[in-house]
Protein backbone atom coordinates (compact mmCIF):
# COMPACT_ATOMS: atom_id res chain seq x y z
CA UNK A 1 0.00 0.00 0.00
CA UNK A 2 1.39 3.39 -1.00
CA UNK A 3 -0.24 5.44 1.72
CA UNK A 4 2.37 6.37 4.30
CA UNK A 5 0.04 7.65 7.00
CA UNK A 6 -3.72 7.35 7.48
CA UNK A 7 -5.42 10.14 5.46
CA UNK A 8 -2.02 11.73 4.87
CA UNK A 9 -1.93 13.08 8.43
CA UNK A 10 1.37 14.57 9.66
CA UNK A 11 3.91 12.05 10.96
CA UNK A 12 3.67 13.38 14.51
CA UNK A 13 0.06 12.18 14.70
CA UNK A 14 0.81 8.85 13.06
CA UNK A 15 3.33 7.28 15.46
CA UNK A 16 2.28 4.19 17.36
CA UNK A 17 3.56 5.41 20.73
CA UNK A 18 1.40 8.55 20.80
CA UNK A 19 -1.56 7.35 18.77
CA UNK A 20 -4.75 6.47 20.65
CA UNK A 21 -6.18 4.86 17.53
CA UNK A 22 -4.82 1.95 15.49
CA UNK A 23 -6.13 1.15 12.03
CA UNK A 24 -5.43 -2.35 10.71
CA UNK A 25 -6.13 -3.02 7.01
CA UNK A 26 -7.10 -6.59 6.14
CA UNK A 27 -7.25 -6.88 2.33
CA UNK A 28 -8.76 -10.36 2.31
CA UNK A 29 -11.26 -11.77 -0.17
CA UNK A 30 -10.82 -15.53 0.08
CA UNK A 31 -14.41 -16.65 0.68
CA UNK A 32 -16.68 -14.18 -1.10
CA UNK A 33 -19.29 -15.94 -3.20
CA UNK A 34 -20.44 -13.38 -5.75
CA UNK A 35 -18.56 -10.26 -6.84
CA UNK A 36 -14.86 -10.40 -5.99
CA UNK A 37 -12.82 -7.35 -5.08
CA UNK A 38 -13.12 -6.76 -1.32
CA UNK A 39 -9.34 -7.29 -1.13
CA UNK A 40 -9.02 -3.91 -2.86
CA UNK A 41 -11.21 -2.25 -0.22
CA UNK A 42 -8.52 -1.00 2.17
CA UNK A 43 -6.49 0.68 -0.59
CA UNK A 44 -9.55 2.46 -2.01
CA UNK A 45 -10.62 3.47 1.50
CA UNK A 46 -7.18 4.90 2.30
CA UNK A 47 -7.01 6.80 -0.98
CA UNK A 48 -10.44 8.31 -0.39
CA UNK A 49 -9.43 9.19 3.18
CA UNK A 50 -6.51 11.23 1.85
CA UNK A 51 -8.96 13.39 -0.09
CA UNK A 52 -11.27 14.04 2.83
CA UNK A 53 -11.43 17.15 5.03
CA UNK A 54 -10.11 16.32 8.49
CA UNK A 55 -12.26 18.85 10.32
CA UNK A 56 -15.68 17.40 11.19
CA UNK A 57 -18.36 20.10 11.18
CA UNK A 58 -20.94 18.23 13.24
CA UNK A 59 -18.62 17.51 16.17
CA UNK A 60 -16.49 20.63 15.64
CA UNK A 61 -13.49 18.35 16.07
CA UNK A 62 -10.30 17.17 14.36
CA UNK A 63 -10.09 13.65 15.66
CA UNK A 64 -6.87 12.80 13.80
CA UNK A 65 -5.01 14.83 16.40
CA UNK A 66 -5.73 12.00 18.87
CA UNK A 67 -3.27 10.08 16.70
CA UNK A 68 -4.00 7.35 14.18
CA UNK A 69 -1.40 4.65 13.62
CA UNK A 70 -1.74 2.82 10.33
CA UNK A 71 -0.65 -0.73 11.07
CA UNK A 72 0.86 -3.08 8.56
CA UNK A 73 -1.84 -4.84 6.56
CA UNK A 74 -2.64 -8.43 7.49
CA UNK A 75 -2.11 -10.45 4.33
CA UNK A 76 -2.22 -14.04 5.62
CA UNK A 77 -4.41 -15.90 3.14
CA UNK A 78 -3.35 -19.56 3.07
CA UNK A 79 -6.75 -20.57 4.38
CA UNK A 80 -9.76 -18.83 5.93
CA UNK A 81 -8.76 -20.38 9.26
CA UNK A 82 -5.18 -19.07 9.14
CA UNK A 83 -6.41 -15.59 8.14
CA UNK A 84 -8.87 -15.52 11.06
CA UNK A 85 -6.14 -16.58 13.48
CA UNK A 86 -3.71 -13.95 12.14
CA UNK A 87 -6.36 -11.23 12.58
CA UNK A 88 -7.15 -12.52 16.07
CA UNK A 89 -3.51 -12.33 17.19
CA UNK A 90 -2.71 -8.94 15.64
CA UNK A 91 -5.90 -7.31 16.96
CA UNK A 92 -5.19 -8.73 20.40
CA UNK A 93 -1.64 -7.38 20.37
CA UNK A 94 -2.87 -3.83 19.76
CA UNK A 95 -5.67 -4.07 22.32
CA UNK A 96 -2.98 -5.03 24.82
CA UNK A 97 -1.15 -1.82 23.98
CA UNK A 98 -4.30 -0.06 25.15
CA UNK A 99 -5.15 1.36 21.74
CA UNK A 100 -8.60 1.98 20.29
CA UNK A 101 -8.38 -0.71 17.62
CA UNK A 102 -10.19 -0.40 14.28
CA UNK A 103 -10.05 -2.76 11.34
CA UNK A 104 -10.88 -2.18 7.68
CA UNK A 105 -11.63 -5.24 5.48
CA UNK A 106 -11.76 -7.19 3.41
CA UNK A 107 -14.80 -9.37 3.44
CA UNK A 108 -16.77 -10.15 6.53
CA UNK A 109 -14.97 -13.34 7.57
CA UNK A 110 -12.18 -11.15 9.00
CA UNK A 111 -14.58 -10.16 11.79
CA UNK A 112 -14.47 -13.67 13.24
CA UNK A 113 -10.89 -12.95 14.32
CA UNK A 114 -11.54 -9.37 15.48
CA UNK A 115 -14.58 -10.32 17.55
CA UNK A 116 -12.69 -13.22 19.15
CA UNK A 117 -9.93 -10.84 20.26
CA UNK A 118 -12.32 -8.24 21.65
CA UNK A 119 -14.39 -10.87 23.43
CA UNK A 120 -11.27 -12.18 25.15
CA UNK A 121 -10.27 -8.67 26.17
CA UNK A 122 -13.52 -7.19 27.47
CA UNK A 123 -16.09 -8.40 29.96
CA UNK A 124 -19.68 -9.05 28.87
CA UNK A 125 -19.19 -7.83 25.34
CA UNK A 126 -22.04 -6.77 23.10
CA UNK A 127 -21.41 -7.25 19.40
CA UNK A 128 -23.48 -4.79 17.39
CA UNK A 129 -23.72 -6.35 13.94
CA UNK A 130 -24.92 -3.89 11.31
CA UNK A 131 -25.47 -5.78 8.04
CA UNK A 132 -27.98 -6.69 5.33
CA UNK A 133 -27.16 -10.37 5.97
CA UNK A 134 -27.63 -12.49 9.06
CA UNK A 135 -24.23 -14.25 8.68
CA UNK A 136 -25.27 -16.88 11.24
CA UNK A 137 -24.32 -20.08 9.43
CA UNK A 138 -22.20 -22.41 11.54
CA UNK A 139 -20.22 -23.34 8.44
CA UNK A 140 -20.46 -22.65 4.72
CA UNK A 141 -18.66 -24.21 1.77
CA UNK A 142 -16.67 -26.40 4.13
CA UNK A 143 -15.40 -23.70 6.49
CA UNK A 144 -16.60 -22.08 9.71
CA UNK A 145 -14.47 -19.06 8.69
CA UNK A 146 -16.58 -18.16 5.64
CA UNK A 147 -18.13 -14.69 5.32
CA UNK A 148 -21.57 -16.32 5.71
CA UNK A 149 -20.50 -17.39 9.23
CA UNK A 150 -19.15 -13.98 10.34
CA UNK A 151 -21.17 -13.73 13.56
CA UNK A 152 -22.04 -17.35 14.35
CA UNK A 153 -19.36 -17.48 17.04
CA UNK A 154 -20.50 -14.09 18.35
CA UNK A 155 -24.06 -15.44 18.61
CA UNK A 156 -22.77 -18.18 20.92
CA UNK A 157 -20.18 -16.23 22.92
CA UNK A 158 -21.37 -12.61 23.15
CA UNK A 159 -24.49 -10.47 23.44
CA UNK A 160 -25.18 -10.22 19.70
CA UNK A 161 -27.55 -7.55 18.37
CA UNK A 162 -28.28 -7.55 14.63
CA UNK A 163 -29.46 -4.45 12.79
CA UNK A 164 -30.57 -3.93 9.18
CA UNK A 165 -31.03 -7.59 8.28
CA UNK A 166 -32.91 -8.26 5.04
CA UNK A 167 -31.38 -11.46 3.66
CA UNK A 168 -30.94 -14.85 5.30
CA UNK A 169 -31.40 -18.58 4.85
CA UNK A 170 -34.25 -20.30 6.70
CA UNK A 171 -31.71 -22.48 8.49
CA UNK A 172 -30.34 -19.40 10.26
CA UNK A 173 -33.64 -19.01 12.11
CA UNK A 174 -32.57 -21.77 14.49
CA UNK A 175 -29.58 -19.66 15.62
CA UNK A 176 -31.12 -16.18 15.43
CA UNK A 177 -32.32 -14.43 18.59
CA UNK A 178 -35.38 -12.66 17.21
CA UNK A 179 -35.67 -10.36 20.23
CA UNK A 180 -32.28 -8.90 19.36
CA UNK A 181 -32.72 -8.77 15.60
CA UNK A 182 -33.91 -5.64 13.82
CA UNK A 183 -35.11 -6.41 10.31
CA UNK A 184 -34.84 -3.70 7.66
CA UNK A 185 -38.50 -3.96 6.62
CA UNK A 186 -39.57 -3.24 10.19
CA UNK A 187 -37.01 -0.50 10.74
CA UNK A 188 -38.36 1.25 7.63
CA UNK A 189 -41.72 1.92 9.27
CA UNK A 190 -40.89 2.17 12.98
CA UNK A 191 -37.90 4.12 14.29
CA UNK A 192 -38.19 2.86 17.87
CA UNK A 193 -35.57 0.26 16.91
CA UNK A 194 -32.70 2.58 17.84
CA UNK A 195 -33.72 2.99 21.45
CA UNK A 196 -34.75 -0.64 21.75
CA UNK A 197 -31.42 -1.93 20.42
CA UNK A 198 -29.40 0.38 22.67
CA UNK A 199 -31.43 -0.78 25.70
CA UNK A 200 -30.33 -4.34 24.97
CA UNK A 201 -26.61 -3.50 24.93
CA UNK A 202 -24.18 -4.12 27.75
CA UNK A 203 -21.66 -1.36 28.56
CA UNK A 204 -18.84 -2.66 26.33
CA UNK A 205 -19.81 -2.66 22.67
CA UNK A 206 -17.86 -3.78 19.60
CA UNK A 207 -19.38 -2.69 16.28
CA UNK A 208 -18.98 -4.76 13.14
CA UNK A 209 -20.24 -2.66 10.24
CA UNK A 210 -20.86 -4.40 6.91
CA UNK A 211 -21.22 -1.63 4.33
CA UNK A 212 -23.91 -3.61 2.49
CA UNK A 213 -26.34 -2.64 5.27
CA UNK A 214 -26.50 0.72 3.51
CA UNK A 215 -28.88 1.22 0.64
CA UNK A 216 -27.24 0.52 -2.75
CA UNK A 217 -28.39 3.99 -3.82
CA UNK A 218 -25.77 5.48 -1.51
CA UNK A 219 -23.30 2.56 -1.45
CA UNK A 220 -23.32 0.50 -4.63
CA UNK A 221 -19.72 -0.78 -4.37
CA UNK A 222 -20.15 -3.90 -2.29
CA UNK A 223 -20.08 -7.61 -3.08
CA UNK A 224 -23.75 -8.36 -2.44
CA UNK A 225 -25.88 -5.20 -2.68
CA UNK A 226 -29.36 -5.63 -1.23
CA UNK A 227 -32.22 -3.17 -1.79
CA UNK A 228 -33.98 -1.51 1.12
CA UNK A 229 -30.99 -0.47 3.22
CA UNK A 230 -30.14 2.26 5.67
CA UNK A 231 -29.52 5.82 4.56
CA UNK A 232 -26.73 8.11 5.67
CA UNK A 233 -28.29 10.30 8.35
CA UNK A 234 -30.27 7.57 10.11
CA UNK A 235 -27.09 5.50 10.23
CA UNK A 236 -25.13 8.36 11.76
CA UNK A 237 -27.96 9.15 14.17
CA UNK A 238 -27.92 5.59 15.48
CA UNK A 239 -24.12 5.34 15.68
CA UNK A 240 -23.86 8.66 17.49
CA UNK A 241 -26.31 7.47 20.14
CA UNK A 242 -24.41 4.21 20.61
CA UNK A 243 -21.11 6.06 21.06
CA UNK A 244 -22.70 8.49 23.49
CA UNK A 245 -24.45 5.94 25.65
CA UNK A 246 -22.05 2.99 25.59
CA UNK A 247 -18.33 2.28 25.86
CA UNK A 248 -17.55 1.37 22.26
CA UNK A 249 -14.30 -0.60 22.57
CA UNK A 250 -13.50 -0.88 18.86
CA UNK A 251 -15.05 -1.44 15.46
CA UNK A 252 -14.52 -2.88 12.03
CA UNK A 253 -15.86 -1.87 8.61
CA UNK A 254 -16.01 -4.53 5.90
CA UNK A 255 -17.14 -5.40 2.37
CA UNK A 256 -16.08 -2.38 0.34
CA UNK A 257 -15.69 -3.75 -3.18
CA UNK A 258 -14.40 -0.72 -5.09
CA UNK A 259 -15.47 0.27 -8.57
CA UNK A 260 -12.79 2.15 -10.49
CA UNK A 261 -15.39 4.26 -12.27
CA UNK A 262 -17.33 5.36 -9.21
CA UNK A 263 -15.45 6.47 -6.12
CA UNK A 264 -18.52 7.59 -4.16
CA UNK A 265 -18.70 4.38 -2.12
CA UNK A 266 -15.00 4.61 -1.24
CA UNK A 267 -15.54 8.14 -0.06
CA UNK A 268 -18.62 7.19 1.95
CA UNK A 269 -16.58 4.48 3.71
CA UNK A 270 -13.84 7.01 4.47
CA UNK A 271 -16.35 9.47 5.93
CA UNK A 272 -18.12 6.77 7.92
CA UNK A 273 -14.86 5.65 9.51
CA UNK A 274 -13.93 9.23 10.38
CA UNK A 275 -17.40 9.96 11.79
CA UNK A 276 -17.15 6.93 14.06
CA UNK A 277 -13.77 8.10 15.37
CA UNK A 278 -15.15 11.61 15.82
CA UNK A 279 -18.11 10.34 17.84
CA UNK A 280 -15.84 8.19 19.98
CA UNK A 281 -13.30 10.81 20.91
CA UNK A 282 -15.42 13.94 20.84
CA UNK A 283 -17.42 12.51 23.71
CA UNK A 284 -14.32 11.82 25.75
CA UNK A 285 -13.17 15.36 25.05
CA UNK A 286 -16.42 16.81 26.35
CA UNK A 287 -16.68 14.47 29.33
CA UNK A 288 -13.99 14.08 31.93
CA UNK A 289 -11.26 13.85 29.39
CA UNK A 290 -8.43 13.98 31.91
CA UNK A 291 -10.01 11.35 34.15
CA UNK A 292 -10.47 9.00 31.31
CA UNK A 293 -7.09 9.20 29.72
CA UNK A 294 -4.70 10.11 32.51
CA UNK A 295 -5.15 7.32 34.99
CA UNK A 296 -8.38 5.42 34.57
CA UNK A 297 -8.54 5.01 30.83
CA UNK A 298 -11.93 3.75 29.75
CA UNK A 299 -10.38 0.97 27.76
CA UNK A 300 -8.12 0.05 30.64
CA UNK A 301 -10.90 -0.07 33.16
CA UNK A 302 -12.71 -2.84 31.41
CA UNK A 303 -9.86 -4.60 29.69
CA UNK A 304 -9.03 -8.05 31.00
CA UNK A 305 -5.41 -8.35 29.96
CA UNK A 306 -2.34 -6.17 29.78
CA UNK A 307 0.70 -5.79 27.62
CA UNK A 308 3.02 -7.63 30.01
CA UNK A 309 0.73 -10.67 30.25
CA UNK A 310 1.71 -13.83 28.49
CA UNK A 311 -1.01 -15.37 26.39
Ligand SMILES: [Mn+2]
Pocket residue numbers: 108131132133210212213255
Ligand atom coordinates in the same frame (compact mmCIF):
# COMPACT_ATOMS: atom_id res chain seq x y z
MN1 LIG B 1 -23.46 -8.49 4.40
